[in-house]
Amino acid sequence: MHTVLVKRTASAFQTMIKTRPKQRSNKVIARLRNHAEGSSTKFVEALSHRMIQALGRTEPPFQTEAFEYATLAGAKVIEADIASAGLMSVFNGRILIEVNRNDTPERKSYTVCHEVGHIELRRAAKLLAASTNRKAYRGRIVNEVSSRAEERMADQFAANLLMPEEVFREKAKPLEPSLENAISLARMFRTSLGATLRRIVSLGVWDCVMIWCTPEKMKGDDEWAVKIQEFKSSMPGGGLSYPRHKYVWWGGKAVHKAFVSDLVVKEMLVIDDKNWRFEGRREWHYVRSVGRQNRVMAILVPAVAS
Numbered sequence: 001m002h003t004v005l006v007k008r009t010a011s012a013f014q015t016m017i018k019t020r021p022k023q024r025s026n027k028v029i030a031r032l033r034n035h036a037e038g039s040s041t042k043f044v045e046a047l048s049h050r051m052i053q054a055l056g057r058t059e060p061p062f063q064t065e066a067f068e069y070a071t072l073a074g075a076k077v078i079e080a081d082i083a084s085a086g087l088m089s090v091f092n093g094r095i096l097i098e099v100n101r102n103d104t105p106e107r108k109s110y111t112v113c114h115e116v117g118h119i120e121l122r123r124a125a126k127l128l129a130a131s132t133n134r135k136a137y138r139g140r141i142v143n144e145v146s147s148r149a150e151e152r153m154a155d156q157f158a159a160n161l162l163m164p165e166e167v168f169r170e171k172a173k174p175l176e177p178s179l180e181n182a183i184s185l186a187r188m189f190r191t192s193l194g195a196t197l198r199r200i201v202s203l204g205v206w207d208c209v210m211i212w213c214t215p216e217k218m219k220g221d222d223e224w225a226v227k228i229q230e231f232k233s234s235m236p237g238g239g240l241s242y243p244r245h246k247y248v249w250w251g252g253k254a255v256h257k258a259f260v261s262d263l264v265v266k267e268m269l270v271i272d273d274k275n276w277r278f279e280g281r282r283e284w285h286y287v288r289s290v291g292r293q294n295r296v297m298a299i300l301v302p303a304v305a306s
């Protein structure tokens with residue numbers, strides 16, 4: 001399927017109907033609770049596995065710019081000027097996925113899979129069909145109103161579709177933990193660096209910590225603190241503990257250096273008497289109603305002092 005560029009006009013979606021989205025989206029989770037009993041992760045795995053099988057690919061990339069997974073889900077993808085990464089809607093009985101046209105191809109691909117996750121979850125909950133048949137629901141299903149649990153499941157779904165566990169492990173395991181290797185995995189799987197690092201850490205393929213952060217200038221002198229936006233560790237109990245506050249005092253200079261550079265910045269850091277290899281690169285992030293914001297995506301790998 002090819003995508004078409006559309007400029008969002010006020011008239012296009014004026015038939016928007018106000019439903020009680022909160023209630024409805026909680027219904028998705030409520031209805032799935034029985035299936036997902038015990039582990040929603042297992043349920044999402046089974047659901048996404050079926051789709052990977054249907055796709056029939058065994059080597060990355062699992063999705064190209066043709067958005068194969070959307071086709072499998074029976075959805076049409078359009079690129080639009082929207083204030084978020086993506087939107088899913090059912091319009092006149094057709095499922096539409098809108099992706100932010102300003103995003104990179106990798107992010108668009110992830111967004112499509114995230115929305116496909118919503119579609120499949122709602123299908124499994126038998127709520128999507130109902131919504132297309134009833135006039136009252138012939139409006140938009142705007143995804144930001146779905147519950148957090150559903151969002152988490154849609155994210156897991158997207159990670160599974162684009163980086164199926166077995167294949168991803170096989171490709172990532174032999175590689176040395178480094179940002180460069182994460183970048184080449186991202187290229188191989190056609191995923192963003194952030195999504196790739198999250199997958200590495202959540203599957204525990206490498207022993208490392210990923211941080212998504214910004215440098216914060218301290219008043220008066222040339223000191224930098226680090227504001228942590230996201231912190232994920234694959235090292236159980238070992239090494240670095242999750243910062244209790246959003247700010248940490250280590251790595252400020254390195255994070256700042258990466259923030260103002262186009263290159264991967266590497267530095268050795270001592271944190272709580274332990275040695276770490278810091279590797280970071282600037283990545284932008286889409287913030288609602290603000291637009292693009294730069295952050296630093298970094299990994300910390302335990303190191304032996306030289």
Ligand SMILES: [Zn+2]
Binds near residue numbers: 114
């Ligand atoms: Zn969502």
